[in-house]
């Protein structure tokens with residue numbers, strides 16, 4: 001084993017230890033934890049989908065703690081302005097106007113996880129600031145540039161109450177590596193524990209119970225690049241991924257059928273090149289977490305729904321039915337494109 005293989009092996013053990021640690025605080029969410037960990041090591045931003053009170057904050061604070069980086073959170077509201085992410089103004093105890101750094105810049109370069117709750121309640125101007133920060137990992141304020149080289153953005157969309165909301169545009173959704181759904185655990189014992197065990201009633205204490213800084217988060221960018229370089233993709237796997245890509249734009253050509261609609265009329269746009277590159281990044285990390293140095297069709301399939309579904313664009317008549325169409329379409333594509 002050469003030095004870089006040994007390093008990747010060491011990091012893999014730490015990545016798996018992180019999953020075990022987070023799952024001691026966040027119950028019944030093994031798949032979500034695996035996906036968030038995948039995004040951490042693929043360096044991708046994540047959209048979260050889930051009702052209120054399902055443990056999103058707990059999950060993200062738990063990850064920030066084990067990674068050792070800083071965590072910040074903002075609530076999307078209709079009157080939130082882009083500058084509210086950057087600074088607060090207030091009257092000080094001495095009665096003078098004062099300015100303090102806002103949630104985005106208060107931790108400087110230490111910011112590892114930024115949670116934007118209910119992003120669709122904020123106006124498009126706020127979305128565009130966030131997208132710029134996601135793409136450039138920097139922002140200008142107070143006459144200097146603030147850099148966040150270790151930042152991952154997690155954004156939640158409130159799906160229950162849709163009044164006064166600004167849906168994020170498809171171009172914005174495309175910037176997110178994944179959309180991950182978080183549901184209440186179905187298991188009776190887990191539900192019982194969430195209700196009756198006081199350990200799960202106090203997020204601060206729950207997060208504080210986790211081992212802090214299990215991993216040097218400042219090294220994540222380098223490790224992520226090494227993972228992408230070291231996990232191989234065979235010619236046949238590449239061909240499979242190309243077919244999946246074509247099927248996202250023309251599912252009918254692959255014989256994908258959905259009840260109650262014509263798949264030949266469904267798609268406005270398939271996955272973008274960015275989307276497919278994010279699928280591959282996530283698939284390589286999946287392979288690495290499984291202890292392999294090559295990706296398999298199963299690795300692609302494991303992250304296909306979460307990396308692709310949110311970026312497909314349907315014809316306007318079908319867009320309203322997205323929640324009922326997206327999952328069967330993705331399953332149909334995976335079922336119709338022959339895996340090597």
Ligand SMILES: Nc1ncnc2c1ncn2[C@@H]1O[C@H](COP(=O)(O)OP(=O)(O)OP(=O)(O)O)[C@@H](O)[C@H]1O
Nearest residue numbers: 025026027052053054055056057058200201202203
């Ligand atoms: N799966 C879970 N594991 C552990 N704790 C949980 C879980 N689901 C919910 N909780 C507990 O429920 C409470 C609410 O969770 P949390 O604040 O993380 O939810 P949220 O999804 O961020 O809510 P909101 O959308 O209102 O901000 C916390 O005390 C948390 O510990």
